Every structure is written in C-alpha cells, then in structure tokens.
Amino acid sequence: MAPDAVALRRPFPVGTRGLVLLGLFGAGVWALCALDLGLGQLVPGSGGLLVAQRFFGRALSPAVDWEGAFVPPGAPAFLVDALEAAWTTIVVAAAAMGLSLVLGLGLGFLASTAWWADEPARGRSGWRGLLRRFVAPALYGAVRILIGCMRSVHELLWAVLFLAAIGFNPLTAVLAIAIPFGGTLAKVFGEMVDEAPRDTARAMRAAGAAPLQVYFFGLVPRALPDMTAYAFYRFECAVRSAAIMGFFGIATLGSRIQQSFLATNYGEVWTYLYLTFLLVAVLDLWSGALRRRVVA
Numbered sequence: 410m411a412p413d414a415v416a417l418r419r420p421f422p423v424g425t426r427g428l429v430l431l432g433l434f435g436a437g438v439w440a441l442c443a444l445d446l447g448l449g450q451l452v453p454g455s456g457g458l459l460v461a462q463r464f465f466g467r468a469l470s471p472a473v474d475w476e477g478a479f480v481p482p483g484a485p486a487f488l489v490d491a492l493e494a495a496w497t498t499i500v501v502a503a504a505a506m507g508l509s510l511v512l513g514l515g516l517g518f519l520a521s522t523a524w525w526a527d528e529p530a531r532g533r534s535g536w537r538g539l540l541r542r543f544v545a546p547a548l549y550g551a552v553r554i555l556i557g558c559m560r561s562v563h564e565l566l567w568a569v570l571f572l573a574a575i576g577f578n579p580l581t582a583v584l585a586i587a588i589p590f591g592g593t594l595a596k597v598f599g600e601m602v603d604e605a606p607r608d609t610a611r612a613m614r615a616a617g618a619a620p621l622q623v624y625f626f627g628l629v630p631r632a633l634p635d636m637t638a639y640a641f642y643r644f645e646c647a648v649r650s651a652a653i654m655g656f657f658g659i660a661t662l663g664s665r666i667q668q669s670f671l672a673t674n675y676g677e678v679w680t681y682l683y684l685t686f687l688l689v690a691v692l693d694l695w696s697g698a699l700r701r702r703v704v705a
Contacts (some may be wrong), residue, residue, distance in 0.1 A: 419694055464675045471683055472676030476669075487677070491665065495684050498661040500645040501579055501654065505586035509647075510640065512559075512587065513594025519552040520599035522626040523610075552595075559592025564650050568657050581652035582661070586647055594643060597634055605631040634700075641696035652685055 453461060475487045518524070525545040568585035575581055602624070610627035616626070655663020662681050669677035687689065 422511035455502065461661065463673070464678070466677050467675040470676060471679040475682070476674040476676050477672055478577065487680075491680055491684055494665045494681070495661060495688060496660045497649045498648060498690065501582045501659065501661060502586070503652040505583045505651065506644045506647045508583065508587035509590035509594055509643070512591025513598050515601070516552055516556055516591065517598030520556060520595050521602045522549060523603050523628050524620050556592040556595040560589045560596065562589060564589050565653070568654060572657060577658040579659060581657070582651060582659045585654065586650045590643055590647060594640065597639055601632040601635050601639075602628050626636055640701045641700060645692050645696065648688055648692060
C-alpha cells in the first residue's frame with residue numbers, strides 16, 4: 410500500500426475493546442430474545458403484589474420478639490436466637506475461609522510461574538533444568554485445571570453433593586464454601602505473585618539467591634498487601650455464602666430467614682436481614698482498618 414494511502418486511512422472508530430463491548434452487548438440482546446424476556450414480566454400479579462406490600466411494609470418495623478402463634482417450648486428469646494444464628498454464620502464462614510486460605514496458598518504457589526519460569530540460565534542444567542523444562546510446566550498445567558474445576562462449580566452445587574454424602578452437618582457448609590473459594594484464591598494469589606514488581610527479585614537473583622528464596626522473600630512480600638485485601642473481601646463473601654447455606658438446613662441466618670418467610674412473619678425476616686447487613690458492614694470496617702495497617 411502506498412504511503413499516502415496509509416496516511417489517509419482513518420483508524421477504526423471503535424477499536425478492539427469497543428468491539429469486545431459491542432460483542433458482549435449483542436450477546437446480551439440475543440440472550441434476552443432467546444429467553445423471550447420482556448419488561449411486562451416484571452409486573453407482579455395481584456397476589457404477588459400483596460405479598461410484596463406486606464413484606465416491604467415491615468421494613469421499618471422489624472420484630473424484636475417471636476411473631477408466630479406457636480413458639481417451640483424452651484425456645485430462647487427471639488433476639489437471642491437471632492444472635493446465635495449470626496454467630497453460627499460467622500463460625501461457618503471463618504472455618505470455610507481458613508480452609509480455603511490453606512488451599513489457596515498451597516495451590517496458588519503451584520499455580521504461579523514465578524518460582525520456576527524466571528530461573529537464570531546457569532540454573533537450567535541438571536536436575537534444575539529438568540524441573541524447569543518438564544516437571545514444573547506439567548505440574549502448573551495440572552494445578553490450573555484443578556483450581557478451574559474447583560471454582561467453576563458454585564458452592565450451592567457443592568452443598569448439594571455434600572448433603573448427599575454427609576447429611577445436614579456444619580461440615581457440609583464449610584466444605585461447600587471452602588472448595589470454590591480455595592480455587593478462586595489459588596488463581597488470584599498465583600496471578601498476583603506473577604504480576605508483582607520484579608526489582609527485588611532481580612536483585613536477589615543477581616546475588617545468587619535460590620528460586621524459592623526469591624519467590625518467598627522477593628515476590629510474595631510485594632504481593633502480600635493485595636493478597637490480604639482480596640482475602641478479606643472473600644471473607645465477606647464467605648459470610649454471605651454461609652448465610653445462604655441456611656436454606657439447606659444448616660443453622661445459619663439463612664435457615665431463620667427461610668422459616669420466617671414461609672410462615673409470613675415478615676418482621677422476623679427483616680430482623681435477620683438487618684443483622685446480616687450489620688455483620689457485613691462490621692466486617693467491611695474491620696477489614697478496611699486491617700488493610701490500611703498492612704499496606705502502611
């Protein structure tokens with residue numbers, strides 16, 4: 410093509426990113442048409458509208474005592490029972506997050522290329538060369554497939570599986586949350602370390618440090634603030650997931666919400682919802698303060 414023609418050629422007005430966005434928008438429109446969705450479906454029927462009115466009408470007057478006509482003998486006070494359910498929710502979330510951190514850190518190390526791909530030329534012979542050329546890439550690929558399988562299945566589906574295996578047990582909720590969260594943490598932690606600044610690592614490598622020393626003392630500390638922030642965010646998500654596990658019979662806030670909603674005790678539902686909001690808000694403030702200390 411002639412130079413004048415190249416100079417006169419106009420750049421494509423949308424660009425690559427614009428094309429991706431247009432493609433996503435087109436896919437969304439196609440999905441709406443394929444599912445035959447319309448705004449008219451958002452209008453509730455008379456029965457549904459009445460339920461919505463009753464439910465939202467109690468938003469400003471949450472319950473402080475049992476609303477049902479029948480209260481089981483020996484049942485604690487309503488607010489005490491709500492706090493017990495909130496505590497169970499936190500305990501399940503903490504246990505699941507602890508297990509997912511173990512999985513995320515261990516698999517995240519294997520899902521990172523930083524500890525073997527940057528090996529200097531002098532370390533590419535002998536057993537180190539064999540490790541770098543064959544063993545590490547194969548292990549990396551296998552672990553990436555594993556964590557992809559772990560996080561591709563939602564915690565609700567894991568809960569269905571473990572309910573069939575071990576029944577209504579808090580361990581069901583812990584494992585159902587920990588497996589997909591562990592896979593997600595492993596992926597994100599590995600990528601954060603791989604994308605960490607390399608200046609300290611290069612200096613350590615030039616001084617003759619071993620690859621594992623470079624990884625744990627040159628790269629991980631640079632990625633640690635972001636890893637910590639993301640771990641706290643996932644803990645907030647774990648609290649919400651632990652509450653949802655109550656719909657499977659685990660004694661968390663979700664089970665109380667389900668029981669009260671089915672009994673049309675909407676004031677109790679709002680009390681549980683506000684307690685859930687409070688838990689997430691407190692965790693957000695606490696994690697924000699800890700993140701500022703870690704980053705500082």
